[in-house]
Amino acid sequence: MTLSTFTAAVAALVMGIGLSAGTAIAQSVVAPAGAETDEVWSGLVTDVFDGRPMQDGAGIIELEAPYRAEDAAIVPMAMNVKLPPNDTRSIRKVTLVIDQNPAPVAAVFELGEKAGIERIETRVRVNMYSKVHAVAEASDGTLYMTEKFVKASGGCSAPANKDAVAALKNLGQMKLRQFAAATPAPGTERREAQVMLRHPQYSGLQMDQVTRNYIPAWFISDLTVRQGEDMLLKVSGGISLSEDPNIRFSYLSNGADTITVDAIDTEQKVFRSSFPVENGGS
């Protein structure tokens, strides 16, 4: 046997072992448990919710989040809230928390007393692998919690603006989309609306490499939606809400003919628009 034949034989043997071992190993790998991140959450319960006890949110609050953040800057999240039919309380507040983000509280949604809000959708930035928590607060102060785990997006997606120049140029532009519900419940007129507001939502986390100063955070701090005089929804937001904040929600119509949106940002700039209620939705 020549040396080269011998080498080839060994190589083939080794390759075979390597491949079969590789396959066996690949099948054995399981996802690690996320125990370490629970410490983060318990810290947040203390800081954000004053350590108040959390009830299991099953059947009361449901969080829809993607398995993986596809675009780190625009991750859709939805929360469905509903109390049992015979429950006399109402859900007054929903808090969305992205545990691993630099500012974990993405938004606090206060629900209008008669708004009948059952679903809220928005878009957030997700910096890294993170648990996401949604907490509903009932009118008696009880907190109900549910959670999801969201994988980070790929290494070339950043939770940053796509076009900072355009974001500034269009600052404050507002749009309201209205949708009639597919199946209105008897005796109610359930509708959906989507508030869209152009704002760059600077996170304050980026350093100007020349001056070594941080570019200040600049974001929508409060946004209130009313139908006629009645409050539908008030959003207290932070830097985890995506550029151009976008909130879609379902509500019960009170028959008013306008919807008004008032927003204010951290530079005290005020944005306000009124929209006629569309009869048929879109």
Added chain:
Amino acid sequence: MTRHASKAAYLNEIRGLITKMHNASIGAAYRVKVITRFAAHSFIAVHNKTGLRLSYHWAALVYVLLTYFSLVPISFAADDPRPLEVKEVAPGVFVHKGINALMLAENGGAIANVGFVVGAQSVAVIDTGGSRRQGEALLKSIEQHTDLPVRWVINTHVHPDHVFGNAAFLGRDVAFVGHVRLPDALQQRFEHYLAANRASMTERLLAGTELVLPTETVADVRQIDLGGRILTLRAWPVAHTDSDLTVFDETTGTLFSGDLVFLEHLPSIDGSLRGWQKALDGLAAIPATRVVPGHGPIDSPWPAAIEPERRYFDALAKDLKTAIDAGIPLATAVQTAGEGERGDWLLFDQFNMRNATAAYAELEWE
């Protein structure tokens, strides 16, 4: 000695080590460390009766040893990368073809097409790769092909697979050139890119990778002279990103499109779908004979090379507009938008939903 929480964690480590051993850019010092580790693990496994399947274990050890010895002669000198493999696609135009993959430890981040153009007096580098290490390998390759100095390092946009190698060219008499919006884009994103890629590429492969800002920027069009050879640099409105720059070698009619052109690898939209669709017509007007795309075959016909991505963008936009008009929410619409294009692209699952998400948010303002 590292203790492992579970059999799965241990096997995962072995798998990672074997994968890394396959990486040609892994140096000798690291191989020695890997082998030492294997030997120690094996010893402990036998003595503690940890329940691991020893047959795998010994097979892996033998495999690693043989791999090590077969590679020693070519990489024993130091833990330095070998020269990057390049092809001369036109006289004086050299390109390394990136592989169609995400940036990972296995590929050292070398996923983008990067290259250099040699004039009579100097060399221009067009993108530096996915790590300082790849930048160094590119520099070695340049030194194999010419004695002329690198005077220009051009970045076609902000993404890490194109700019992470910049640091390899620091300390030389070079100008770093990019789009007028590249400095801002890098400042907003670089730290995140570094952190996000540490997880998938490992600390070691990213050692020395650092932010290098442009020293000169292009707002519109600029020509640079390499000595009897003119490169035309053109800055584009927001398309793939907000910092897209193309480089056209007038001498050979070669266009380095950066990521304004993707072939085979599904495009990623990190700027504006509408902006990119518009840019395609401007691109097509460039009198090139060939294109070096940011990803895909490095010597592709022009302007035919833009047609696959044009078709994808049109299909994606049409699907999304239909969904938006029907009131279908973002999270639902992105599940199916663009799906008809799946069979024509690689990395579809990695990028299509991301593209649909960004494009939905853009198109719903129309």
